[in-house]
Amino acid sequence: MSRLARLIALPGGQRRLLLAAMAALARAALQVWLVPFPRIAAQLGTMQPPQPVTPANEIEAEQARELRWAIAAVIHYTPLRPACLAQALAARNLCRARGLRWALHLGAAPGQPKGETHAWLDLGGVPITGYPLPADMVEVGCFAGRV
Secondary structure, X not given: OOHHHHHHHXXXXXXXXXXHHHHHHHHHHHXXXXXXXXXXXXXXXXXXXXXXXXXXXXXXHHHHHHHHHHHHHHXXXXXXXXXXXXXXXHHHHHXXXXXXXEEXXXXXXXXXXXXXXXXXXXXXXXEEEOOOOOOOOEEEEEEEEEO
């Protein structure tokens, strides 16, 4: 079965979520490519030190898993290969559109020659993008919000 046929065969809600994820990833990839990080960070709010996680309830956890599936499917089945920051921004925008809380984490790997950085997003400790974390990654701060 072709990719298009599989997309058409999906239930309406999953098909809409997949298309929303595709649009969010494309927009976020362009944003990361065109907009300097300080402007992106300003749109996210105030960066906070790493915070303890308030666990997601079962409804939130299921929604987080659906978002993770949609973003992973778009990346797997399309030519889009957005960087970790673009993936996290796309997931954040999808969370915001659904009124879900989110936490976008930024980290660095100390001792790496090029100063490896990474961005990941979760909802109440349920991973959405950027997992598993690279070895030696240390969270330096996060942005969090709801709608």
